[in-house]
Amino acid sequence: MIETFSHNPDIMLLDLRLPDIDRVEVIKKVRSWSNLPIIVISARSEDSDKIEALDAGADDYLTKPFSIEELLARLRVTQRRLSYMASNGQTESSIFENGKLKIDYASGCAYLDGQELHLTPIEYKLLCLLSHNLGKVLTHTYITQNIWGRSWDNYIASLRVFMATLRKKLEPTPDSPEYIQTQRNWL
Template structure:
């Protein structure tokens, strides 16, 4: 895969140096911004592949930066923040962030998140080029046109809700989807606070697609936040 161009938005010099040194050592191209205004300008003028964004910026909250970028771009945004509460993660993800990394973080974890994002970008580009109506991830296959799901070529019988959940996750491989985002897309705002029902449907879906539902390989739970579909290595 080609290396990404990454916009690093961080006002703490020591953290910025750690990130940029890591990126340089692994041959990533990068731009930097120390405040929200500059970040928005750099994102619009240079169109980076990924944004690494701190929330605690000197001129505006990082959530506002996410919202402004999302008004015109789907650039993957990975938040890197000292804010560790679930509510902070949910606010950032609901605003449009793709992932959330809590400070202090390891270099290895940062690189892993970038690899996940890179695979997601590659998959999206491949799907756009092929205009395929079939999604494949490991042994899982979704034929969107036919409305059918297969595991190891064996067709599964999913309920309409289970199928909609699976499609929503598959269209966002590698991205953490919050409970609110999922429920608004599946049921509408009236189900916004019914997380218990979502968990039940997710549990039944896992029983059908996962070889070991208690140790899932496709759908990852982010406790208190939401769910993510993982890219299964071939």
């Protein structure tokens, strides 16, 4: 059993018809290292099978046969729950303001002192990530994981380049930054 994913899935659809692995053991293994939502798909419709999978850590259980519409509805429910949890139960404003910086998440635009910033997609993702974590120190690993979906060391050089260009666009006086600060050796 692979202990981690090579990609960053948002959800796991797990068919319990596995030939040589205990289905509940798969759920428990995934739960031991991830909070990834798991929807079990099975032809078994007995209550005991459903209860066993749900008690092991599955988030939902879908009995075959099912319609695509039902599967999509369950995926939407899971996505709504993830969004709610990510916002700590608070509905997020579509506008972020900090001093002269304004980000309109709904339109995908950022403004500094009323002027639209011309950002690359990566710069915009970085700015949004930083705005959602205002006042927190973010590690290289955390940032690369959230921007590129993995935390490889080869992304650190790219991250530094993107941060430098973003700083140039945001900070009128680079010697006294207002919006992006680097913390070195803070551990």
